[in-house]
Amino acid sequence: MIPFQRFLDEQRDAVWRFLVAAVGRDAADDCFQETFLAAMAAYPPRHDRNLRGWVLTIANNKALDHHRARARRAVPVEEVPEVAVWDGEPGEDEVWARVRALPDKQRAAVLLRYAGDLTHRQVAAALGCTEEAARRSAHEGLKKLRLEVTR
């Protein structure tokens, strides 16, 4: 297995990019620390041949923890706004802030596919679902956002 330092060097930018999309620039650092601490504790992975998919699975779980913690802290309001609220900081990619407002499954599938650059098969492995379900979640997420994908 490659030394952890090389793993960190090779995956650093991908994990950072994924987390900036998943939780925003400000929260990305905490999630990044938690992702690599968890990765080091579990390193080397026993079954995963694909290290990118493995580390983004961990990063996705940390991002989910972050969203749940934020939801617990959120103050309930009387009226739910009709459209997803844009919670991005100024200068940040508005589109990813909108992705963050999607339901859990769709958000995770869209993030892993388009910010993490995983294949649908790898997304499925990360989410513990079938490839078809991963594809559907990503598709529904995009439809909800009325987004086209440019690659």
Place this chain on the structure above:
Amino acid sequence: MTLAPPAFDPADAAAAARRFTDAAEPDVAYATVDSPVGLLVVAATPRGLVRLAYEDGGVDAIVESLAARLSPRILEAPARLDAVRRELDEYFAGRRRAFDLDIDWALYSDFGRRVLQATARIPFGATATYGQVAARAGNAKASRAAGRALGANAIPIVVPCHRVIGTSGRLVGYTGGVERKVALLRLEGVEV
């Protein structure tokens, strides 16, 4: 509206990785240290210094070997090797005659360890023969085995195998090349 991967600043990712390294507790930490005998790679476990290598073969090869022999949870974490770097700097500047560092002897068999521990007790500026080191390690007849153990010394300079020479005063070999053995002995004031 399009969905391209988010823009990010690689400097931010690098800074996050540095913060991770500062907080992480790897099984093995390593760093590079400049010295008059070339660039050195030093590595430590929580128990102490475990490896000092001349960089000749490349840092990557040394780190990969450590990952295979000790643990893949290895990180470049220079802060964890501050004491090692400081003592080496002092040694090369002529301000330190003995190293006061914890050593992790994990990489050795019993006899090999005893040979290297006997070697570590040879004082600055002195020399010993392979036979003498073998005797101090508990087997006077094992000078060949002592030679092999010294050839496998993973912590040269700090475990001063350069102070071990042939019976006739011949320098014999050295893990980093005989010219380095000469340089280290001269640094310690030994006529060679």
